[in-house]
Amino acid sequence: xxxxxxxxxxxxAEQTETLALVSTYGPPNPQLLEESSGALxxxxxxxxxxxxxxxxxxxxxxxxMVPFKNPEDGRFFVCEKTGLEVAFLGGxxxxxxx
Numbered sequence: 345x346x347x348x349x350x351x352x353x354x355x356x357a358e359q360t361e362t363l364a365l366v367s368t369y370g371p372p373n374p375q376l377l378e379e380s381s382g383a384l385x386x387x388x389x390x391x392x393x394x395x396x397x398x399x400x401x402x403x404x405x406x407x408x409m410v411p412f413k414n415p416e417d418g419r420f421f422v423c424e425k426t427g428l429e430v431a432f433l434g435g436x437x438x439x440x441x442x
Contacts, residue, residue: 345368345369345385345409345411345413345422346365346366346367346369346389346396346398347366347369347389348364348365348366348403349365349366349367349395350364350365351363351400352364352365356410359378359407361399362400363397363398363399363400364397364398364399364400365395365396365397366393366395366396366397366398367388367389367390367391367392367396367417368390368394369387369388369390369394369409369420370387370388370390371387371388372385372387373386373388373389374398384421385421385422386412386416386419386420386421387409387419387420387421387422388419389409389418389419389420397430398433400429405424406436407422407423407424408422408423408424409421409422410423428435432442437439
């Protein structure tokens with residue numbers, strides 16, 4: 345999994361190619377993956393330590409990387425089909441009856 349930093353075009357072998365600079369995530373945590381029967385993929389974000397240039401043709405899908413437990417520890421879980429339900433990830437609820 346990777347986070348696209350930006351897209352750009354470059355001339356390669358006399359052809360214009362569309363590329364992306366991405367920051368990759370580490371592999372899924374094997375213990376959590378096994379304990380969840382393959383359902384929970386938790387990956388460590390590596391930031392600028394893992395920048396790569398790829399062809400946009402290698403981008404297969406778009407997923408959400410949602411903070412796993414403590415956002416400061418850099419672990420995220422893969423969510424393949426997000427909707428508006430991710431708009432509420434915790435916190436205080438407002439009383440709508442006021």
